[in-house]
Amino acid sequence: MSDFLPFTRPSIDEASIAAVAEVFRSGQLASGPKVRAFEAALAAYLGGQRHLRVMTSATAGLQIALEVAGVGPGDEVIVPAMSFAASANVVVLVGARPVFVDIELSSRNLDLDRLEAAIGPRTRAIMPVHFSGWPVDMERLYELARRHSLRVVEDAAHAIGSRHGGRPIGSFGDLVVFSFHPNKNMTCIEGGAISTASPQEAQLIEQLRFHGIARNAEGEIDVKRASGKSNLSDVAAQVGIDQLKRLDGFNERRRSLAARYFAALAGLQEIVLPARGDEGHSWHMFTVLIDFAARGMTRPEFQRSMAERGIGVGVHYPCIPAHTYYREQGYRPEDTPVAARVGRETVTLPLFPQMHDADVARVVSALRAVLQ
Numbered sequence: 251m252s253d254f255l256p257f258t259r260p261s262i263d264e265a266s267i268a269a270v271a272e273v274f275r276s277g278q279l280a281s282g283p284k285v286r287a288f289e290a291a292l293a294a295y296l297g298g299q300r301h302l303r304v305m306t307s308a309t310a311g312l313q314i315a316l317e318v319a320g321v322g323p324g325d326e327v328i329v330p331a332m333s334f335a336a337s338a339n340v341v342v343l344v345g346a347r348p349v350f351v352d353i354e355l356s357s358r359n360l361d362l363d364r365l366e367a368a369i370g371p372r373t374r375a376i377m378p379v380h381f382s383g384w385p386v387d388m389e390r391l392y393e394l395a396r397r398h399s400l401r402v403v404e405d406a407a408h409a410i411g412s413r414h415g416g417r418p419i420g421s422f423g424d425l426v427v428f429s430f431h432p433n434k435n436m437t438c439i440e441g442g443a444i445s446t447a448s449p450q451e452a453q454l455i456e457q458l459r460f461h462g463i464a465r466n467a468e469g470e471i472d473v474k475r476a477s478g479k480s481n482l483s484d485v486a487a488q489v490g491i492d493q494l495k496r497l498d499g500f501n502e503r504r505r506s507l508a509a510r511y512f513a514a515l516a517g518l519q520e521i522v523l524p525a526r527g528d529e530g531h532s533w534h535m536f537t538v539l540i541d542f543a544a545r546g547m548t549r550p551e552f553q554r555s556m557a558e559r560g561i562g563v564g565v566h567y568p569c570i571p572a573h574t575y576y577r578e579q580g581y582r583p584e585d586t587p588v589a590a591r592v593g594r595e596t597v598t599l600p601l602f603p604q605m606h607d608a609d610v611a612r613v614v615s616a617l618r619a620v621l622q
């Protein structure tokens with residue numbers, strides 16, 4: 251059998267490894283010049299009009315963004331019912347309550363037709379997720395947010411390099427949070443970033459990511475509020491600097507592989523394809539739906555059969571209200587039936603820049619064999 255094909259793998263080149271070695275030799279390992287350079291590079295990539303601040307993960311970034319938006323106990327935040335659990339967990343962690351709204355079957359994004367009905371007197375913010383790198387309809391979303399005076403914390407964990415109407419995600423909008431986990435379109439080992447238009451909010455983010463510490467004009471420290479620690483290391487920032495230079499190339503390759511999947515999977519009745527999107531889609535993942543119950547097989551059995559054929563398959567994501575913690579809080583997956591279905595039926599096929607065109611054919615032939 252040929253090599254095992256994982257569902258994703260980061261692309262780290264020798265130049266990045268050498269650059270990281272230089273950072274180690276410099277003796278400056280924690281947040282320093284490389285963090286500032288990474289933030290400047292991200293701001294430039296996003297058009298130069300925004301303030302970017304990096305931290306150890308998107309999870310930390312989402313929690314900080316909610317705090318910056320003033321979300322706290324007694325508030326509600328609208329979250330899509332199908333996403334990584336972090337999207338809802340951070341709402342709980344700031345003492346607020348997630349209100350789950352169903353998703354659209356094709357885009358797997360928040361269903362904006364259902365959004366307004368979920369807005370109530372306690373709603374403070376909306377957290378759209380640009381699922382798999384395909385942006386939510388931003389004009390509609392922000393029009394709704396403006397009409398109801400709501401903050402928007404965009405979970406753009408999948409969407410670095412995605413565009414909406416030609417504009418990069420994170421170059422506009424309220425608080426936009428990226429992830430640089432190794433599975434994402436670019437990585438800094440573990441890391442995240444917040445994009446904001448407000449210099450005051452950027453300053454608050456700096457405080458919240460580092461103990462709540464502010465400095466006076468003479469450089470003396472003061473703590474205005476208790477906060478945790480999620481500052482990025484210079485070692486990680488160096489990886490991010492190199493990855494950002496390659497991001498557009500990575501995403502171009504992802505788009506080309508996705509197009510190959512669409513061509514190769516056309517006519518395969520057993521699966522439901524994702525929305526095609528347009529050139530703004532950054533194809534973080536290629537997810538298809540399979541009705542495992544109707545085929546008399548479980549998803550883990552399917553994954554094992556694919557693995558036996560050398561193909562790694564992921565699951566992104568179970569419906570959040572189906573998780574034990576959320577069930578125990580009284581949420582029910584059946585209240586968001588599209589998310590519940592996607593949560594049961596979704597699988598993620600391999601898609602990463604170093605994949606060969608022939609790998610797509612390998613995946614599709616394994617898929618046909620397992621589903622026949």
Ligand SMILES: Cc1ncc(COP(=O)(O)O)c(C=O)c1O
Pocket residue numbers: 306307308309310333334336337379405407408428429430431441442
């Ligand atoms: C939609 C979404 N939000 C948030 C996160 C959290 O990102 P991180 O691992 O950088 O904390 C992820 C990670 O997979 C994600 O997929």
